[in-house]
Each structure stands twice: as C-alpha cells, then as structure tokens.
Amino acid sequence: xxxxxxxxxxxSQVTDxxxxxxxxxxxxxxLGGGGLGGGALLLYLLFAVLTGGGLGELEPLDGRxxxxxxxxxxxxxxxxxxxxxxxQDCRIVAxxxxxxxxxxxxxxxxxxxxxxxxxxxxxxxxxxxCGYASSQVGPFYCPRDELVYIDxxxxxxxxxxxxxxxxxxxxYVIAHEYGHHVQNQTGVLERIGGDRQGxxxxxxxAELQADCYAGAWAADAVRDQRLFEELTQRDIDEALDAxxxxxxxxxxxxxxxxxxxxxxxxxSAEQRRRWFSRGYERGTPAACDTFSGGI
Numbered sequence: 001x002x003x004x005x006x007x008x009x010x011x012s013q014v015t016d017x018x019x020x021x022x023x024x025x026x027x028x029x030x031l032g033g034g035g036l037g038g039g040a041l042l043l044y045l046l047f048a049v050l051t052g053g054g055l056g057e058l059e060p061l062d063g064r065x066x067x068x069x070x071x072x073x074x075x076x077x078x079x080x081x082x083x084x085x086x087x088q089d090c091r092i093v094a095x096x097x098x099x100x101x102x103x104x105x106x107x108x109x110x111x112x113x114x115x116x117x118x119x120x121x122x123x124x125x126x127x128x129x130c131g132y133a134s135s136q137v138g139p140f141y142c143p144r145d146e147l148v149y150i151d152x153x154x155x156x157x158x159x160x161x162x163x164x165x166x167x168x169x170x171x172y173v174i175a176h177e178y179g180h181h182v183q184n185q186t187g188v189l190e191r192i193g194g195d196r197q198g199x200x201x202x203x204x205x206a207e208l209q210a211d212c213y214a215g216a217w218a219a220d221a222v223r224d225q226r227l228f229e230e231l232t233q234r235d236i237d238e239a240l241d242a243x244x245x246x247x248x249x250x251x252x253x254x255x256x257x258x259x260x261x262x263x264x265x266x267x268s269a270e271q272r273r274r275w276f277s278r279g280y281e282r283g284t285p286a287a288c289d290t291f292s293g294g295i
Contacts, residue, residue, distance in 0.1 A: 001167040002229040003094050007081035011074045013096050013116065015147075016089070018123045074121070081227065088152060088170075089121065095171045096148075098227055099178045102217045106285060107185075117181045119148040119174065139173055141180035143189055148177040164245040166238030168218075168231070172276070173242065175217045179210030182285075191291070199261040199268075204248075205290040207266040208275040211243055212288035215279025236280065243272040271295060 077083060078090035085091075096119050107114035120126065125134045129145025139150040150173075158173075159165035183189050188206055195202040218239060222231045244250065247269025249259045266272065275295075278287055 001091075001171065001231055001235045003081035003084040003091075003227055004229045005080065005082045005085075007084075007094075007227045009078050009080060009084060009090065009093050010097050011078045011093050013100060013118055014074050014078075014089075014093050015118045015120045016074045017126065018121050018152075020123070081229070088155070091167060092119065092121075092150075092152070092170065092174060094227060095174045096178075098221055098224065099175050099217050102220050103178065103182055112185075115146065115185065117146045117148060117178070119150065119177075122149060122151055123153075124151065139177055141177045141184070143180070143184040146181065146184065148174070148181065150174075150177075158242065158245070162242075162245040164238070164242035166235070166241075168235035168238040169242035171221075171235075172214050172218070172239035175214035176210045178217075179213035180206075182213060183210065188291075197263050197265055199264050200295065201264070202291070203265045204267045204271075205295060208271055208295055209288050209290040211267075211272050212275040212279035212290065213285055214239070215276040215281075216283060216285045216288065217279075218276075219280045219283035240273050240276060243276045244269040247272050267295070 074089050074093055077087060078093040081094070083090040084094035100114070100116055104114040104116070120128075122135070125132065126149055128142045128147065128149060130142040133140065133149065135151035135153060138154055139148070141148050155170050155173075158169065180189070183206060188209065192202045192206055197203065218231075218236060221228055222236075246266070248264040248266050249261075249268045252259045252263075261268075267275075275288070275290065279285070
C-alpha cells in the first residue's frame with residue numbers, strides 16, 4: 001500500500017491523545033474490532049457490545065498495557081502522501097481520510113449527509129462517551145460520542161500474536177470500525193438489543209456487515225487515484241488474513257483450546273473472510289445485507 005507523493009492529507013479527522021492521561025467515567029456502549037490482549041480476553045464481552053451499567057468500568061484484563069509509538073502531533077506531521085508512506089500514524093490518517101470520503105460519497109448518492117467522525121489515538125487508557133477503556137479492549141467505536149478509538153500498539157499485537165501483519169491489515173481494522181459508525185447512522189446498532197451472542201445473533205450479523213463494508217471500501221480504494229499510488233492483491237490478502245485471524249473460533253481455540261459457537265460475537269474466521277470478500281468483489285454496501293437469511 002503506497003500513497004501518492006504530494007497527495008493532501010486531512011489530519012483534522014484524527015485526535016491525537018497519545019501520551020496523555022484522561023480521567024475515568026462510567027456508562028455507555030462500546031463496539032469494538034477486538035480486544036486481543038490478555039490470554040482468555042473474555043472475547044464474548046469485549047469484542048462486541050459492552051454496557052457500562054452492567055459491567056462497571058472497563059478494566060484491563062491482565063494489567064498489561066499494549067505498547068505504542070512515541071507521541072506525535074499528527075496535525076503537524078501528517079500533511080502529504082509521502083508522510084503516510086513513512087509514518088504509521090500518518091498512514092492511519094490517510095486511511096481514515098479515504099474511508100470517510102468513500103462513505104461521504106455513498107451517503108450523498110442516497111440523498112443523505114454523512115457525519116464525519118474522528119479517530120482518537122490514545123496510549124494505554126482513555127475516557128470516552130461510553131466510559132473508561134484500556135488498550136486491552138482493542139480498537140472500538142463508541143456510538144454515544146461517535147468516535148473511533150485505537151491505541152496503535154494494537155497492530156503490534158495483531159502481528160506478533162496472530163500473524164496478521166501488513167499495512168492493509170491495519171487499514172481493514174480502521175475500515176471495520178467506521179462500518180460501525182455507518183451502522184449507527186442507519187439504525188443497525190439499535191437492532192442488536194440483547195441479542196449479543198451466538199452464531200446467528202444480531203451481534204455477529206452486525207460485525208460481519210462491518211467486515212463487508214470494509215471490503216466495499218477496499219474495492220473503491222483500489223480505484224482511487226487521488227490518494228493511493230498502488231494497491232495490490234497482496235494488500236487485499238493482508239486484510240483477508242487479518243479478518244480470518246480474529247474470527248471467534250480461532251481466538252477461542254488459541255485462548256481456551258476449544259470452540260463454543262454459542263458465545264460468538266463476531267463470527268468465524270471463514271465468515272469474516274467471506275463477508276469481507278463479498279464486499280470487495282461486489283464493490284457496494286448494498287451487497288452487505290447480513291440480516292436476511294443465513295450467514
């Protein structure tokens with residue numbers, strides 16, 4: 001994945017809180033791309049929907065913080081495509097720009113306005129509109145404040161523990177979280193209700209739809225000549241590998257040595273890979289109806 005030299009980035013879409021400490025708060029709802037730290041990691045709770053009222057504060061699972069890059073000011077450092085080719089944080093800024101430009105176009109064509117949402121970079125822990133969260137939760141979307149949150153050290157964990165490395169694997173994670181933002185605008189998140197676990201649950205269906213949305217964006221990114229200089233099949237394969245690596249079945253097998261579909265919240269490795277592929281191959285979010293029929 002390479003970005004065009006001279007292509008303009010918009011760092012205002014990212015809020016950089018790395019290296020800062022924020023107070024704790026309770027309450028709210030968190031939708032995540034996956035907390036991968038902490039062994040057993042209670043995936044059935046932390047990987048999908050968290051209700052602060054029922055669980056209290058969101059605490060680290062094992063007291064261990066995921067590392068991150070040195071704090072940087074993206075507003076000053078991330079201005080051009082060449083910055084995205086050199087720095088991880090600038091690369092994520094570029095991906096955020098691309099994903100949101102895509103959804104802005106989709107919404108405009110349907111006669112609606114897309115509400116832009118910041119991605120928040122943080123270190124170790126952060127206070128959100130949905131309550132306090134640590135980096136152990138992994139990347140997540142908070143519908144209450146309509147922000148995406150990520151400790152960039154998550155990507156080191158994804159590569160070292162799950163073998164899902166590469167720049168486009170990171171892009172897939174970001175695109176998935178913005179899929180939740182789109183679902184928040186279209187009322188999908190409200191449909192989850194209490195149906196949060198199980199192979200056919202609404203939680204799984206919502207997560208697979210976010211994977212499919214990520215694939216639809218990827219198809220558009222391949223055609224995008226304004227920002228990307230090159231996207232190859234190898235890049236897409238990195239996203240597919242990441243989708244498979246964080247399937248419920250693979251994480252459960254790794255953490256517990258057994259698989260229990262009744263506690264799934266995101267779907268199997270095969271399902272996640274297949275729904276990303278569906279979005280990518282058809283190139284439209286209209287292909288991402290995971291709520292009708294089997295999945």
